[in-house]
Every structure is written in C-alpha cells, then in structure tokens.
Amino acid sequence: MSLIVVGTMAFDALETPFGKVDRIIGGSATYVAWSASNFTQPVKQVSIIGGDFPKEEMAALEERGVVFDGVELVPDGKSFFWSGRYHMDMNTRDTLVTDLNVLAQFNPQLPENYQDCEFLMLGNLVPAVQMSVINQLKNRPKLIVMDTMNFWMETAMDDLKQAIGMVDVLLVNDAEARQLSGEHSLVKAANKIQEMGPKFLIIKKGEHGALLFHGKEVFYAPALPLEDVFDPTGAGDTFAGGFIGHLAASKDVSFENMKTAIIVGSAMASFCVEKFGPSRLQELTQDDIETRIRQFVDLVNFEINLV
C-alpha cells in the first residue's frame, strides 16, 4: 500500500496584510506531504526540483516518511518559483511572478517501487502530466483524487476534461465549479461535473467551508472561524493532504468516511493559515491535531429536540 503525491516542490515569495517573506519553501506536493504524513507513511512524491532546493527540507520530509525516488533533481536548474500578494480579505490574490524554471521540463517517470500505489493525489498541474502519471500505473489505484484550477480551464479545457474523466474525486473551489460547469447553482454544477466522470466532488469555499457531493448526497463541512488568517498559501493542498491521508490510513473510500476525511483536511488547513508557508505544519503534534478535530465536532454538533 502506498500514497503517491504528484505536484510541485518550489519556492514562494508572499505578501499578506500581516507581513512579507522573500523566499520560503512552497509547492503543492510539499504541503500535501507535510499534511498527509501525519496520517499515513510512506508518502511517495512525484515532482521536479532544481539544485537550489534545500537539502535540510528534503531531510525533514524524509524523517516524516516522505520518499523522493520519483522526484527528479536537475542539479543546474532552478526550482519553480511563485510570488503573490494577498488582498485584505485573503480570498483574492495577485500573482506577481511565475518562474516555471525546471517545471517547464517536468515529464515524470514513475519508479518501479511506486507501482504498489493504492491512493493517488494529483496536485494542481498541467492536466497532461496528471494523466501521464495515471497511465504509467499498471494497476488502477483504489482512489484517485485530483486538484486543478481555473488556469487549465482557460488554456487546456480538452485535456482537463479528459483527466477529470479518469479520477474518482475532483477538488475545485466554488468559482472553478461554476466555470467548469457553466452553472451558477452549486447543486447543478455538482450534477454536471459528476457526469464528467468523478463520483465525488469537493467544492472548497475557503472561510465558508467545503461541500462534498456524491450522487444526490451532500455533506457540508464548516471552516473553523479564526481570529487571524495569516497566510492562506497552501491551505488547499494541506486540506487535500489531510483528506487523502485519512483515507489512505483507513483504506475506506465510502461517502461516510469521506465526511471524516474532509473534517480532517479542514482541521489541517486551519493550522496551515496560522503562519507563513508550511512552518505551522512542521511543528504539529498528534495531540494538536486531535484537539483541533474535536473543535470541529463542537462547531457543528447539535441535538434536534423539536417541541
């Protein structure tokens, strides 16, 4: 059994209303790995990095059971770099710089020891690369979860739809669900997107929580109201890591267990935003995580005693 995570390992420069950092560790696969490794190990990464990616970051992840056999190192290359500025509401941001660097030549080759994959997390990437990883697996994983973004809807819709047709769970935000389906109502959007292939759809709504759709069933997971959202970077990837990490640990891909997995993902994301980059995730204990999950239980728990 193993979990494979496909995505970027990168550097970010960030500005939020609370501060500014010039060059910290980022990337979708990095956040997913920090989050998922709390629940399941090993986490087998598929990514590409330049010679500039810090060895101590790799070592810290290795200690958490993260495996790098599927990560291509380009010694003379530079790692992917993204820079952005968040607005006051933290829900919108401007991209300042996108330097693809080694990511431009990303053509992942799965090592043989990745063929035991049961759970596959496809972080946000070119849909063609996401499909290439699925196609290299000799046995179809028990569950394929895919993240994507509006950029691919605008530049590679045909590929994107083909990739979506190959996965079990699709993760998008509310604006992306509307764009992908052409429907304003999220219920109608969810119906249309499920017709494209995925039996499960998760619509992320940031501070408003997340919705899980499966056929006619729907589950609403709240987000924990926070005093401060310090830096939202990576929150979606951290959510995805907690979600698939819990599923991989429990080996149960039922709708009921996905509800729990969404709560776990939401709890992990609520930590992520408390500090810049993945730093808050790196210091968490099992106790911290369980306490936070209990807060989610209290947040939504109610008794119905109608008069």
Added chain:
Amino acid sequence: MSLIVVGTMAFDALETPFGKVDRIIGGSATYVAWSASNFTQPVKQVSIIGGDFPKEEMAALEERGVVFDGVELVPDGKSFFWSGRYHMDMNTRDTLVTDLNVLAQFNPQLPENYQDCEFLMLGNLVPAVQMSVINQLKNRPKLIVMDTMNFWMETAMDDLKQAIGMVDVLLVNDAEARQLSGEHSLVKAANKIQEMGPKFLIIKKGEHGALLFHGKEVFYAPALPLEDVFDPTGAGDTFAGGFIGHLAASKDVSFENMKTAIIVGSAMASFCVEKFGPSRLQELTQDDIETRIRQFVDLVNFEINLV
C-alpha cells in the same frame, strides 16, 4: 407566555433573474409571523398598515394564531412599499423604490394584553422604535432578539448602539458585523459586538450558513445547498421567525438550544427562497418542516473514527 414581533407589514415589488412580481405581501413582521407561528402561538404583532393592506392576508395570519391588537391601521394611509432588483448571484440587490408611507408615523403603543411578553423579536426598524417597545414592557422579556441593518449604522449609530446594549441576541450579516465592529475577522468582530451588550450574536452568511457566537463558544450552521434560489426576499426574517419560534416553544434559551433554533431558522429560510414572497411559507405542513430539518442533520452529521 407570548411572543411579540415588531416590524413592517408591507408590499414588495421584486425582480430576480427568475421573474418579476409587481406588488406582493412583504414586510419583516409578516415573514417572522408566517415562520414563527409553525412553532408557537399566539404571535402578537406590532406594526402599522394602511387601508390598502388586504383583509384576506390578515385573516390568513389570524388563522395561524397571529394577533393584531398592536397593529395600527391608518385607513386613509398606504402601507410601506419596497421595490428591489436582485443580481445574478442573489446575494446583492439594488433598491429601486422605498415609499415609507404610514411607516413614517410609526410610534407603536403596546396594548395591555401584550404585557405578558416573554419573547420579543425586534425586526429591522429605526433603533428608536425598537427601544420604545422594550421600554413599554413592564417586565423584561426572557429573551430579546434584535435584527438590524447597515442603513442604521450609517444614519443612527448612537441610537443603534444604545438599542444593541438592551438586547440578548443580535442578528446581522457578515458585512454588517464587520461594519459595526471595525474588525475584518468575524471572531474579533463577534468579541467586540458582545462587549456592546448582547450575550449572543448570530452572523448570517446567506448561502454560506450562519455562525452563533456566545463568549468563547461558536456554532456553525450550514445553509442547505439548493438547486435554485428563486427569491431571497424575507429569508432573514423567516430565519429569525424560526429561531425565536423554536425558543419560545421550548422556553429554553441555553446556547445548546439556540443551536437547534438556528437549524430550525435555517430550514425555514430554505423554504422561503423557493417561491416569490411568503407564498412557500403559507403552504408548509409540519411534515415538510420536519423532513427539511432532517436534511440539515444529514448535511452536517459525521462520525469521527480516527485511525
């Protein structure tokens, strides 16, 4: 024991992306009464109407246990009229016409048979009128719930703060909570608003549900994802009616029971938006309401079985 509802009884003209109506029954007290009377009767109205307010509408409400002794009829006057147009997202709207008519002379005088009031619902109105009703009650009610809006923050902030200081539960939407407190974080906003007096604060977030704050405790009630939101007019008042109706019926004003009351309010609001005006509320059976409340239980219910 009785519930008093203070608010408007009026006419509305509405345009939504789904249609248009020229002149239908509206007003905050009308929606509250249709909603609350499913749970508790009598509902004693405090309002003002013109000679144009339809007798059959009064009769329909009277059949539901609504009492009009505190409603002033101005035979030669015209009832309050509001006209608005909703945008595609249904969360924003433009006011086209506001004709105060008889509302301009609203100076409620509580009848003696209203002095048994245990639950007081102050619908959105001039804060001075809201305070006048509180001051006319010889015994303080068990619970005072107050709705308001941004308009009073801009035109009567001193009065508004005085009124807020006299109530137990304040209802506002997220933008209003931010405006009233000067805080972007809803957690910080909730702390500041509680310092103004109300021990309970409900922040309504439309399609994103509602938050109940009480000291350091918080409860997140989802909104039911709907295929279509046909007309959001009155949804907030309908929510308030379900909320205070359940509390009045159960006579239990604990935080725990307020959670149930918010779910009841959310269920009622989810009906309200399905048709123009209060028409959907007028045809509901007890069975419809219980079935809808069960949907809310299913929507948020999850088991935590961590591995």
